[in-house]
Amino acid sequence: MFYTKLPGKTDRESPAVGNAFPGYRFLIQAGYVRSMGKGLNALLPLGKRVENRLKEIISEEMEEMGGMEISVPLVSPLELWEKTDRRHKTEAPFVQFKDRSGRDMVLSPTHEESVTFLFKDCIRSHKDLPLFVYQYQLKYRDELRPRGGLLRSKEFMMKDGYSFHRSYVELNNFFPTIFAAYQRIFQHCSVPTYAVEADSGFMQGSRSYEFIMSHPKGKNLSIRCNSCEYKASQNIAYAEKDAHVEDLLPIEEINVGAFTTLHALQQQLQVSMDKFCICTLYKCEKGLFITVHRADSEVSQYKLQKLIKSCKAGPPDSSDFDKLGQNSRCLSPFGLPEDVKIVVDDAVVDSCNLIITSGEPDFFYKNVNFGRDFDANIVGDIVKVQQGQSCSICGGTLYQDSGIELGHIFKLDDYYTRAMGLTYQNLRGEFIYPHMGSYGIGIGRLMEAIAEANHDERGLIWPYRLAPYKCYVMGTGKSPTIKEFVNNLSEKLKDIALVDDRVENIGTKFKDFELLGIPLRIVVGRNFLEKSMVEIYERKSGIIKEIKADKLMNYLQAWMQEQVKESRIAK
RNA sequence: CGGGAUAUAGCCUAGUGGCUAAGGCGCCUGCUUUGGGAGCAGGAGAUCGCAAGUUCGAGUCUUGCUAUCCCGACCA
Known part of the structure; x- marks a missing residue:
């Protein structure tokens, strides 16, 4: 890919976007993302490529655990939401409209209703269960206050998964599997996360876990214990409350x-x-x-x-x-x-x-x-846990941590199947409501979190698997030999390389390479003509070396294999 | 929805009621330059968010609208 073909070039100056996170500023400045209005973000080709890499990573994990990809429409009839009574459960950010025939429709803020409705006809027998499906679909939430770039948009891409089980026990047994898959996904993305017990709220159901990336400016508050593994969303966290026992005095x-x-x-x-x-x-x-x-x-x-x-x-x-x-x-x-x-x-x-x-x-x-x-x-218990209270599990000291919620998994129990009349027949022919789980990851939010966790003062540093291109190729000077070599290289590397074909000063190209966050830079320059050497520079490690030009392809192949191996996580 | 702030070219900004709205980046043309955002010369690009009002005169003051940003309730 030639840089001059890309729409949305880098900006020299950091965009004026309030006090947005540096990660988001770089995404805009480098031409990955562009805001189209409050809570609405567009992806430029570079951003879309990162999104695709993210989907690959997530899909791999979903398929690994038997997930099958589906797609349900963004729009759903309002009556589905009346069946589950969620329409009135909160000040839900529904965007409603009437279609041509006057039927009330909503832009779905989430898809439990749609998916349950979809499988109402497909699931009949205990032999059809368990079932695990997932999709990538836009969600639309007319948020009271969108904020922070991609962190809370009105429209956003979500990976949402849904599982159906014969019983609560079966759902419960499935949970560690999805839990571990989520942990691996965030590890692959190089975002450090921890899971907390959380409130399922609007989603209904009994239990849920949020995956949090700790961040000083994050809006999601968790309570953690400094000596045991207790971690919970502030909404549901509990602590030891000290009582003062003394003799009762007259009022x-x-x-x-x-x-x-x-x-x-x-x-x-x-x-x-x-x-x-x-x-x-x-x-x-x-x-x-x-x-x-x-x-x-x-x-x-x-x-x-x-x-x-x-x-x-x-x-x-x-x-x-x-x-x-x-x-x-x-x-x-x-x-x-x-x-x-x-x-x-x-x-x-x-x-x-x-x-x-x-x-x-x-x-x-x-x-x-x-x-x-x-x-x-x-x-x-109606009060929030305060910093410094004692952990009721181990007696340790609790502290508060702020972060960004990247994923949330829910045990929905039989709330939706019951509300929508989805049943299967068990061995004895009885009609049973399956138990469901639902599992979400916000793709855009994750992208920003990755940028936030992987940058330095000069720009982004993509983890290898997420990089829109694996290497950045540039030649210096005007030599036709160099130009020819670069063009040949571009041909061979195809989609792997972003070739900076601009007639620009070398400093400009170096700065842009650093801003873009591509893992490897290949410079065909000063030592090429006389010594046939090209320069290799790794963005992350800063390691710089020169190698023989005719060994370049072999080197790259080995390097890429190495990168893939490094990013693979032991299961 | 409540509180605060802002709105000037694609981006970043200056402009204290008074002359043709200023500069940098970027963009276009030509030349030069190619190891850290280089130089020279020329050029295009603005109904100063919208609408009223005050004034001899408004980018600048007032009011209303709209949009954006920040703070609260909500969320992946």
Whole structure:
């Protein structure tokens, strides 16, 4: 391939894209990717080639475990989403439209419905199971806030896999296989990842694992233990909560005057933060909820939603406070109307002699004890794990890590098959709902993560298998002999090489080679005419050497074999 | 949707109410140059995001719209 034929040349200057990750800046600057508007990205030929390499790596792993590639349409009828009730489960980013006949359609944000519907007719017998299929298909999510280049686009390519099993046990046994395959895929891509237990949320089902690449600017928060293997998404992470057992003291009312902040009050009363309780009002389709938690923690909306079995608990309107007869500054579990539910964090239950708002301005209660002084409708874990809390498995110290979520695998159980009436007949002729798993990798996001994990200050450094071209060939000077040699080489190497045929200064070409991140540079230059030597330079290692021109093809073959061998991962 | 910021040529930017909107990169033509974004000469490229308003005069001030970027809820 000749460089002059490529549309989308390199830019000398870094693009003005806010504080995007360096990896994304290089992808734009080097001509791999171009933004077509908020959350919409185009791939130029170089970017498309990387995407294809990624698909090869992923497909290899999928096929290895018996996966078969399929394709279901991007568009699906809305009625499928009504069957599984997901349409109303969240503020899902659906883009809906009516087709010519007035039928409601959606641009699918994910394809569980479509795939389940597809196999409703194909799966009839226990002999048809297990089944594992995967596809590469666009997803469209009208995200509230797309961000970070390819990290969260509205439209993005996803590898999504779906498996159907005769039972939960069978699904469960399949999980380690897919788990290991995902780990190998990310290893092949040279992105360091770790897996965390996560919440399946909108996807339904029981269990899920996210594959996270640690990154200081990542938006995905995980909790990890410094001494055992415990890793969990912050949404579901749990920790040891220290209780303070002491003798119960009689409740007292204290006048705090016009206190400003809890911290000020804490200073004034000279007690530690974990002695205070904070009350917060939430609203959802089931009504109003007041949460009570200790001030040394904060509410996890995820956990709250799970506990109260709602999907959209959120902040209340000001009119909701009027219904309580309390204002937002002195919310209290005391003297509430019947229909407001009280949700209490279990740490509050286990703590003694707490300080809490009374419901009246300026007054707090001291020495309040759960069970004696107030009660709850629901008790459970509703707070986020804080940095430094103890691991409830090993007692080690927990810390928070931010990262980018690259893949997510879900145990969906029989949620979809049940909702859509997909059954098979077992040996006894009974109709059974298969258990499903679903497995996603965001291709664009992965590409950016790879760029982010594999670059230096000069540009990208593609892992061998992902490089759009394996080597970059350039000649110097005007010698027709050199030109002829380069042209011959180009002919022989075909698709493997990107030949820089520009009439440009050598510095320009060197800079662009470094920006593009192609693994190997071949310069036919100063020592060619007299000594028949060409120069070989490895982008990653910086190793530079000269070899005889007539040995070049042999050298390249050996080098490529070596690279493939190195990138192969022991199973 | 809430809060903040920005919008000038393909890219990066300057432009403090006043003359024909400035520079660099890139692009085109010619010559020169070929081991680290080289040089010389010439050239093309802008309805200054859109629409109103204030003013003798608006890229610059005001308002509205639109788009983009950043911060929150959401996600692969």
